[in-house]
Amino acid sequence: MRFRDGLTISAAVTWLPETTESAYAQVADGLLDPDGPASAGVVEVPVSHDTSAPDMAVLAGRDALSRAGVEAADVGLLLHSWIYHQGHDFWSPAHYVADGVGATAAVPFGVQQMCHAGAMALHTAAVQLTADPSLSTALVTTADRFASAGFDRWRGDYQVAYGDGATAAVLGRSGPGLRLVAHTVHAAPEMESMYRGDDGFSPAPLTHSRPIDIRRTKRAFLEAGGMDRFAKTGPEAVRDVLLRALEEAGLAPEDPRIRCVALPRLGPKVLELMYLPVIRELVRAKPVHFGAHTGHLGCGDIVANLADIVREDLLAPGEFALVLTGGGGFTWSCLVVQQPGDR
Structure with missing residues (x-):
């Protein structure tokens, strides 16, 4: 889909926890094969011990809105995406993120499409902005925390290591930023x-x-x-x-x-x-x-x-x-x- 002129990503940010795990330390401890770091293409990954995935999304969302110079109350649409457990079994993390960033006027919903979900959320937000003249700003967030209680970030998959973190992007119809x-x-x-x-x-x-x-x-x-x-x-x-x-x-x-x-x-x-x-x-x-x-x-x-x-x-x-x-x-x-x- 080609988007209308003027559709922009006013801000895009990544929020990562300060704690990391080294791929080479995993090898030294005998937890990862010697070719593991090269196979996954990583030196280290960020690991969240205390901050939940939705809370990371809130932090990323606030940062993105601040960088874009957008008030949270002006966000009309919030799309949150994830691939793994968000901390509760029967619950809407998108609404939690909207409340956490202060987007009280936004319509929140989740987009789940495995690892393509963030891209699909961007696409959906851009389509909504194109189709609905009353919508001025959309916020897209993603977040995952691959805690060891249920997910082995180093050995659970082939040729990939999973890092904890969140991202957020503010989409609008005008202003500075990358043009979609x-x-x-x-x-x-x-x-x-x-x-x-x-x-x-x-x-x-x-x-x-x-x-x-x-x-x-x-x-x-x-x-x-x-x-x-x-x-x-x-x-x-x-x-x-x-x-x-x-x-x-x-x-x-x-x-x-x-x-x-x-x-x-x-x-x-x-x-x-x-x-x-x-x-x-x-x-x-x-x-x-x-x-x-x-x-x-x-x-x-x-x-x-x-x-x-x-x-x-x-x-x-x-x-x-x-x-x-x-x-x-x-x-x-x-x-x-x-x-x-x-x-």
């Missing part, structure tokens, strides 16, 4: 069993395993021939969203104004399987990976990448960034943003 240009989405629901495996449907959380064992379901998916299909479907989906995003943004693949392509915060093997060959073939822009000190932030990777693009001042006026992401189910997307200025 286009966002394309591609789904392959026939791949959903990667995270289900051959497990039956359980009556309660953590029935199948404690902590959650993603490797088990992936092994079942592999044994059923799913990985061969995924190795074909994934790159095709990335190619589709990238080419359509360029077309909708009015950009040629070789356009020198495309400064960078931001990657999900996953391990090198996954990136080489699904993303990097397509990028190298189609565009001249440099792939960038920001995850060495955060690990995978679940559905927060896309907003964290936007925050780092701004923080590192990667875009000159008129330049573009492509932001790729994907998530179990499966869904992939490509977001096109531009630094305003002379073209």
Whole structure:
């Protein structure tokens, strides 16, 4: 979808706990294989011992609103996304986040789409702003805390380490900030069993395993021939969203104004399987990976990448960034943003 001119991300922030766990310390303690840090593409990950995921989202949301110069009372829509337990079993964390940031006039709701949920929340907010003239500001938050009581951040999955943290983005129709240009989405629901495996449907959380064992379901998916299909479907989906995003943004693949392509915060093997060959073939822009000190932030990777693009001042006026992401189910997307200025 190409968005109307003037739609902007007024602020994008990442909130991380100060405590970290070192990948190399995990190796030294015999808890992680020696190739674990390189396989996951991380040096360390942030770990929250005391702050819940929704509370991290509140802190990120307040920071984003402050940076954007937006009053919380002016937020008309709040979308909160997560992939793991938010602290209560039967509850709406989106409403908690809205109350915590002071967005008393906002309509809060949650977006759950595995690791693509943050991207889908951005997309939904942009569509709402485009369609509803009465809506002036939307706030998107993501947050997860992968506490060891139910999730092994280092060994629960292949080629990825999970970091705790939150992100937030303020979207509006005008003002300073990155311009939202286009966002394309591609789904392959026939791949959903990667995270289900051959497990039956359980009556309660953590029935199948404690902590959650993603490797088990992936092994079942592999044994059923799913990985061969995924190795074909994934790159095709990335190619589709990238080419359509360029077309909708009015950009040629070789356009020198495309400064960078931001990657999900996953391990090198996954990136080489699904993303990097397509990028190298189609565009001249440099792939960038920001995850060495955060690990995978679940559905927060896309907003964290936007925050780092701004923080590192990667875009000159008129330049573009492509932001790729994907998530179990499966869904992939490509977001096109531009630094305003002379073209």
